[in-house]
Amino acid sequence: MNEKHGFARAHTNIALLKYWGKINSDLILPANDSISLTLDKFYTDTEVTFSDEYTSNLFYLNHQLIDVKKMQRINRVLEAVKSEFGYQGFAKIESENHVPTAAGLASSASGMAALAGAAVSALGSHTDLTNLSRLARLGSGSASRSVFGGIVHWHRGYDHQSSFAEQIVSEDQIDLNMITIVIDRRQKKVKSTLGMQHTASTSPFYPAWVEATNQAIPEMISAVQNNDFTKIGELAEHSAAMMHATTLSSKPAFTYFAPETIQAIKLVEQLRESGIECYYTIDAGPNVKVLCQSKNITRVKRFFASYFDQDQLVVAKPGSGIKFTKN
Numbered sequence: 001m002n003e004k005h006g007f008a009r010a011h012t013n014i015a016l017l018k019y020w021g022k023i024n025s026d027l028i029l030p031a032n033d034s035i036s037l038t039l040d041k042f043y044t045d046t047e048v049t050f051s052d053e054y055t056s057n058l059f060y061l062n063h064q065l066i067d068v069k070k071m072q073r074i075n076r077v078l079e080a081v082k083s084e085f086g087y088q089g090f091a092k093i094e095s096e097n098h099v100p101t102a103a104g105l106a107s108s109a110s111g112m113a114a115l116a117g118a119a120v121s122a123l124g125s126h127t128d129l130t131n132l133s134r135l136a137r138l139g140s141g142s143a144s145r146s147v148f149g150g151i152v153h154w155h156r157g158y159d160h161q162s163s164f165a166e167q168i169v170s171e172d173q174i175d176l177n178m179i180t181i182v183i184d185r186r187q188k189k190v191k192s193t194l195g196m197q198h199t200a201s202t203s204p205f206y207p208a209w210v211e212a213t214n215q216a217i218p219e220m221i222s223a224v225q226n227n228d229f230t231k232i233g234e235l236a237e238h239s240a241a242m243m244h245a246t247t248l249s250s251k252p253a254f255t256y257f258a259p260e261t262i263q264a265i266k267l268v269e270q271l272r273e274s275g276i277e278c279y280y281t282i283d284a285g286p287n288v289k290v291l292c293q294s295k296n297i298t299r300v301k302r303f304f305a306s307y308f309d310q311d312q313l314v315v316a317k318p319g320s321g322i323k324f325t326k327n
């Protein structure tokens with residue numbers, strides 16, 4: 001029996017300037033560039049074993065075998081890796097998510113980045129992180145950014161080769177933390193793929209979204225390079241507000257917001273007006289993420305703890321890029 005093993009750990013990320021809409025859904029080429037923060041606590045560990053003996057791909061998530069029909073994106077990443085290395089067998093994938101369900105954070109970014117990393121390290125060398133970012137992208141757009149730590153820029157590109165992420169600054173160079181207010185732990189009703197597709201094809205605001213985001217990219221890059229928390233926060237909050245405006249202007253209109261989402265937005269504004277600087281960002285779900293500097297984590301958390309339960313508040317700091325050993 002000829003077996004090849006690989007392991008990778010990748011952290012999840014949260015977009016500061018969002019990716020929202022594709023120009024090519026097979027290659028997952030986005031309409032606009034995006035910029036994200038990789039998070040320390042939340043990650044996926046994945047082991048891939050390729051073997052001549054397997055007759056199909058098998059995927060275990062948290063020790064449970066997953067239905068092959070749900071494996072379309074996983075297969076796409078595996079096929080791309082196999083064709084790069086000229087390998088023809090099948091794989092067993094064993095993934096463990098350390099993205100607590102309580103955090104209400106998506107795990108597709110860390111999951112697909114860890115899968116691409118483990119598959120590449122099983123078949124060959126894993127030194128080319130740019131290429132790894134391209135391969136992770138084929139599983140989930142946001143996964144392209146989870147290959148790197150700190151603050152990361154995904155270049156939208158125009159083909160497979162030109163669409164990849166790169167680091168702007170490392171996790172040690174930025175003072176930016178995120179407190180998630182978990183409003184709903186359930187899976188989102190409108191998955192991001194569907195939500196962005198519907199919005200891009202029906203919202204009259206969509207072209208303005210793409211233009212405004214691409215314009216904000218160089219501003220965010222210089223804000224990050226200068227560790228300018230105010231500018232980072234303002235740009236991030238505006239990006240989230242614009243993204244959600246595209247869902248409200250789509251036809252039929254929809255929103256990811258729950259009543260408590262608006263409540264949390266108002267509380268962020270109130271706290272900021274009281275002199276504690278913080279900003280919100282929101283993804284394709286009702287949970288609100290609050291950005292703040294290290295010196296304010298305790299105060300921000302204490303403030304929200306008087307409106308939400310302790311276990312609804314999850315703190316994360318900047319995290320590192322992909323690793324190929326367990327510790």
Ligand code: PMV
Pocket residue numbers: 014015017018019020034106108109140141142143192193283284
């Ligand atoms: O990569 P996906 O398909 O999970 O989409 C991510 C979409 C957002 O989280 C809303 C924005 C982003 O840039 O991560």
